[in-house]
Amino acid sequence: MPRGPLDSSKIPRFAGPATFARLPRLDEVGRADVAVVGVPFDSGVSYRPGARFGPAAVREASRLLRPYHPALDLSPFETVQVADAGDIACNPFDIGEAVETIAASAAALDARLVTIGGDHTIALPLLRAAAERHGPVALLHFDAHLDTWDTYFGAAYTHGTPFRRAVEEGLLDTSALSHVGIRGPLYGKRDLEEDRRLGFGILTSSDVMRRGVDEVVDILRQRVGDRPLYISVDIDVLDPAHAPGTGTPEAGGLTSRELLEILRGLADRAIVGADVVEVAPAYDHAEITSVAAAHVAYDLVSLLALNTPRESP
Numbered sequence: 001m002p003r004g005p006l007d008s009s010k011i012p013r014f015a016g017p018a019t020f021a022r023l024p025r026l027d028e029v030g031r032a033d034v035a036v037v038g039v040p041f042d043s044g045v046s047y048r049p050g051a052r053f054g055p056a057a058v059r060e061a062s063r064l065l066r067p068y069h070p071a072l073d074l075s076p077f078e079t080v081q082v083a084d085a086g087d088i089a090c091n092p093f094d095i096g097e098a099v100e101t102i103a104a105s106a107a108a109l110d111a112r113l114v115t116i117g118g119d120h121t122i123a124l125p126l127l128r129a130a131a132e133r134h135g136p137v138a139l140l141h142f143d144a145h146l147d148t149w150d151t152y153f154g155a156a157y158t159h160g161t162p163f164r165r166a167v168e169e170g171l172l173d174t175s176a177l178s179h180v181g182i183r184g185p186l187y188g189k190r191d192l193e194e195d196r197r198l199g200f201g202i203l204t205s206s207d208v209m210r211r212g213v214d215e216v217v218d219i220l221r222q223r224v225g226d227r228p229l230y231i232s233v234d235i236d237v238l239d240p241a242h243a244p245g246t247g248t249p250e251a252g253g254l255t256s257r258e259l260l261e262i263l264r265g266l267a268d269r270a271i272v273g274a275d276v277v278e279v280a281p282a283y284d285h286a287e288i289t290s291v292a293a294a295h296v297a298y299d300l301v302s303l304l305a306l307n308t309p310r311e312s313p
């Protein structure tokens with residue numbers, strides 16, 4: 001029987017140190033099927049810094065999460081062992097070294113991971129770890145930004161470039177790559193042409209609004225098929241009204257309801273790992289962004305719980 005979160009009817013949810021959803025730490029349970037791990041790294045940002053404080057803020061905002069998910073009819077923490085694996089400590093002064101550390105630490109965790117960032121640079125090492133285990137993976141990338149740019153100031157590893165590196169490294173199944181929520185001004189039309197050449201399809205923020213959640217879910221489910229799927233959620237996919245606490249906000253984004261509904265529509269796909277990145281609490285108000293990120297992480301944990309292979313009795 002998995003060990004679940006602290007009982008909030010006995011220990012008030014605002015008491016004690018924060019783990020994700022008040023779950024046990026990984027060292028308290030020994031092993032986990034699904035682990036939530038923080039990566040407090042933001043040395044790859046191109047604008048406002050501060051996502052290094054994302055993991056702590058999301059854990060704090062996750063105290064109110066409850067154990068039963070009505071929309072999925074699922075108690076994820078009873079179905080599988082979920083634990084908080086703490087933070088991956090990586091070098092804030094050397095991006096290349098940090099990327100190596102994150103890849104090695106993620107690969108060493110014997111669990112399916114929901115990673116809390118940190119800036120989007122961390123998706124590259126997380127995809128390395130996922131591809132090492134599963135081969136090239138399908139990618140669903142929720143973001144205002146493409147993050148397939150080549151370099152910034154000559155730097156190859158930044159929060160605007162992880163998915164171009166991931167394609168170059170052969171980590172992704174280029175027949176199943178989608179961005180969702182893209183919007184805002186670009187450097188030029190070439191950004192879109194290069195992105196298409198890498199293999200990405202785009203559902204813009206306007207597409208989500210005009211075509212609606214159900215049609216978007218149909219398109220994404222078909223594109224992913226039965227491939228192993230990695231989901232990367234940059235919280236700036238949400239409108240700044242729903243996620244002001246982030247480094248590169250863009251007007252005209254998704255609502256948190258739309259994002260959660262799209263994720264729930266993917267419950268029967270073969271999800272192998274996920275991240276929620278770019279929460280920068282210094283720009284947040286009333287925990288709006290961290291609450292949204294905590295709920296997104298809860299839904300991702302639930303999807304992974306549904307996707308954990310059960311041992312036959």
Ligand SMILES: N=C(N)NCCCC(=O)O
Binds near residue numbers: 046047145147247248
């Ligand atoms: N928020 C992320 N991941 N990327 C934004 C990069 C946009 C830019 O610097 O032009």
Ligand SMILES: [Zn+2]
Binds near residue numbers: 143145234237
């Ligand atoms: Zn972004």
Ligand SMILES: [Zn+2]
Binds near residue numbers: 145147159234278
């Ligand atoms: Zn991003």
